[in-house]
Amino acid sequence: MSSGPVVALDVIKAGPLASLQDAGRFGVRHLGITQGGAVDLHAWAWANQLVGNAWGAAALEVTFGGLQLQASRDLTLALCGADLGATIDGVALSPWRTLQLAPGQVLGFAAPRQGMRAYLAIAGGFHAEPVLGSRAGVAREALGGHDGEGRQLAVGDALRVSTPAQSPAPSVLEVPREQRPDYRQTxxxxxxxxxxxxxxxxxxxxxxxxxxxxxxxxxxxxxxxxxxxxxxxxxxxxxxxxxxxxxxxxxxxxxxxxxxxxxxxxxxxxxxxxxxxxxxxxxxxxxxxxxxxxxxxxxxxxxxxxxxxxxxxxx
Amino acid sequence: MNAPRIENAGLGGWLVRLFDTIDEANLPWVTALARQCESAFGPALVDLVPSYTTLLVQYDPLMLTPDQAQRRLQSVLAELAPDESDASGSEKELPVWYDPSVGPDLPTLADARALGLEQLVALHTQTTYRVFALGFAPGFAFMGSLDPRLEAPRLATPRPRVPRGSVAIAGRQTSAYPAVSPGGWNLLGRTPVTLFDRHRHEMSYLQVGDRVRMVPVSREEFLRLGGDTTPLEAS
CATH class of the missing domain: 2.40.100.10 (Cyclophilin-like)
Incomplete structure (x- = not known):
């Protein structure tokens, strides 16, 4: 098996905002460089947890929705955070759980039903070159993200995975119910x-x-x-x-x-x-x-x- | 220096207030404190944000409780002595095209002071500024101190989109925006200099301690240097 990063997902429709986020960029704030990282640490951490990633792995932060991703291989993913009306090939999918995609299947996001930001994690972590120690995408500073330049995801971009899962897909894992906030509440x-x-x-x-x-x-x-x-x-x-x-x-x-x-x-x-x-x-x-x-x-x-x-x- | 104060900055942070007012003489104390914190906190240190009068110390709350972090700061402060290398920093120039189309606050500021535009520009260019801190955005240099006649409050509501290279003032400070960002400072003009580039060895064109002069240039010179003349409203 090849050991380098491979394409996991292709962007076939871009939404308003989606970017790779990790725990943040640290040790450079004295240069005026911002922290970045997942704005909802809770949902980001649970998404990584479900697919067995250590704290700090880069996951995709999908804001508002609109995004469509097509799998280019068998994938184990986890989706946590906002309910953005996610679907697999048009079939509704609720967050706070793992999911499997087969090559060609499309994971889509519509619009927020509750919450604003969903986190998509992949077993092994999304691959990107760390920039100043982090993969956090910051558009304003042109740092990090999938391309290292902080650009938000656009049609034709690919998301890579560092170490594709070799084992057969595990059964569906879910986040404990008490850890799933109802974002509609005051x-x-x-x-x-x-x-x-x-x-x-x-x-x-x-x-x-x-x-x-x-x-x-x-x-x-x-x-x-x-x-x-x-x-x-x-x-x-x-x-x-x-x-x-x-x-x-x-x-x-x-x-x-x-x-x-x-x-x-x-x-x-x-x-x-x-x-x-x-x-x-x-x-x-x-x-x-x-x-x-x-x-x-x-x-x-x-x-x-x-x-x-x-x-x-x-x- | 008054007795330093250690102020609450939320979970994982303490803000050390060394001084109350901006002064070039603060610089060697702030840089010394930052260096001492690096050794005192070791792997528990997350980030340091030095500024004119303060140092924000961010530590890992899984490794230290707030009390433990505060005690480390107290012992560092008890032995603090200023850095001697105050002569550091080099001479830099910022060419600036002063014009209402890229410096929309120029006329308002001049009117409020009963000054002509030329007089206002002269007041901004006559001072050699000192870089006190980098912050707000990569390569954004906080420089002081402005002639008191130019002192102006920040805008009541920040602009959502200030163009790259905008030269601005607020309080007794001046700076230039390295990239497009929201901002609440008063805009006077624009510089063509690339202020931040992570592929450069010195990522930030301006460094703490630098002595900086603003050099007024014509629109033609600004364009020749690669400046973008897109007016604020259209950018």
């Missing part, structure tokens, strides 16, 4: 309060943690805007400083922006605090118009929650 997001929280007015703090915030349509992998009551702080423009994943910044228009994986590395707007990694993952599945609630969460609780989340995943 969700409570844990926010670790930051050092500038005291600079917000009492009224604004009350509103921040009591209002229902509406996810704005101006949202992407950089950040998600929340619409609701105007939040005021005494802090004007700050000296620009490093920004963590999940930072909730409030520009002068008073409408918070939650900064996600493709955020700028440095910024100068006052911040309420930082969403936990799992809160970021859950927020990334909210459709525009859905509502969320922010709730203060102590740092040690965030730490315990994250360690519990990581337990099932090897490597």
């Amino acid at each position: 969700v409570v997001l844990g926010l670790v309060p930051g050092a500038q929280i005291g600079a917000f007015s009492g009224r604004s703090l009350f509103d921040a943690f009591n209002a229902e915030w509406t996810v704005d349509s101006r949202s992407d992998r950089m950040g998600i805007r929340l619409a609701g009551p105007v939040l005021n702080s005494e802090v004007g423009n700050l000296v620009s400083e490093g920004i963590a994943l999940g930072a909730v910044q409030v520009p002068p228009d008073g409408q918070p922006i939650v900064l996600l994986n493709d955020r700028q590395t440095i910024g100068g707007y006052p911040r309420l605090g930082t969403l936990t990694p799992l809160a970021c993952s859950r927020l990334a599945q909210c459709q525009p118009g859905q509502t969320v609630i922010l709730k203060p969460q102590p740092l040690d609780r965030a730490q315990a929650e994250y360690r519990t989340f990581r337990k099932p995943f090897a490597g």
Whole structure:
């Protein structure tokens, strides 16, 4: 058998946005290079887990849908996260499970029924040359992804697999039911309060943690805007400083922006605090118009929650 | 230097605030702290983001608890001494085509200060800037300090799409956008220089510590240097 990477899937129809994502690009943020990586770590990790991949393998992040992929060999895949109306040769397929494709079969995505982003993992991991230590595709920076240049998937592109599975296809594996969120529900997001929280007015703090915030349509992998009551702080423009994943910044228009994986590395707007990694993952599945609630969460609780989340995943 | 503060930056992060205001004298302290963190955190270190007055330290929350990470920072800070190599950095020039078609905030800023466009451009080009940090986007250099007469707040709502090469100001800072991105800074003009290229040995044209001068060029010179004249509205 050949040991090099081989074509697994051909793109026969491109959707609005699909890119390879791993755990992220680290150690280069001092050059202004963003973190990247799967915006929903939870669904991404479970997809890799189902096909036996270690933490960090690249999976395909499919945003909104529209994509069609044709198998060029026998494949074992896993699909987790949003229900984007996936089908195999037109037959409906629900997420949170493994699936098999035979050569010529078409895996298609329609439009979101719940959630925004589906993750497709393949046994052995999708192959791509790591760029600055990661396969995370960042279009804005022209880094990573299937072609190393951050381009999103287009018709005629191929997705390769590093080490095609040799063993016969296992039976269908599913993610435990309690690990499958209902993305349609209004969700409570844990926010670790930051050092500038005291600079917000009492009224604004009350509103921040009591209002229902509406996810704005101006949202992407950089950040998600929340619409609701105007939040005021005494802090004007700050000296620009490093920004963590999940930072909730409030520009002068008073409408918070939650900064996600493709955020700028440095910024100068006052911040309420930082969403936990799992809160970021859950927020990334909210459709525009859905509502969320922010709730203060102590740092040690965030730490315990994250360690519990990581337990099932090897490597 | 005041007593440094270690501020909460969420799970897996602490923001060390060394100073309150922008000053060239901060640079050797921030770079020293970054170097010390590399050895103090070892494999638990995920990323360091130095800036004008702060260092964001990201560590692996599976390897360290927040308390453990904070204690490591406290011991580093207790022994911190500034780097001596403050003379580092080279002289760089950025040719800039200042024009309202690529610098749409130029007229508004000039009007608000009762200045002519030429006077405003002169104020921007008379200073030799220092690169304090790279951030926001690959190769985006935070430079200071702007003449106080040019000081301007960020836009209330950032633009969704700022063209590549846009030269901009915010607060007492100036920079140029290496690639198309959203941005809240005030746009004055455009540079034809490729500010970031990962295939180059020095990926970023501008490096922390560099001394940078803006050189006004005509539209013809800008084009000759490979600049893109597409107006903001059409880009």
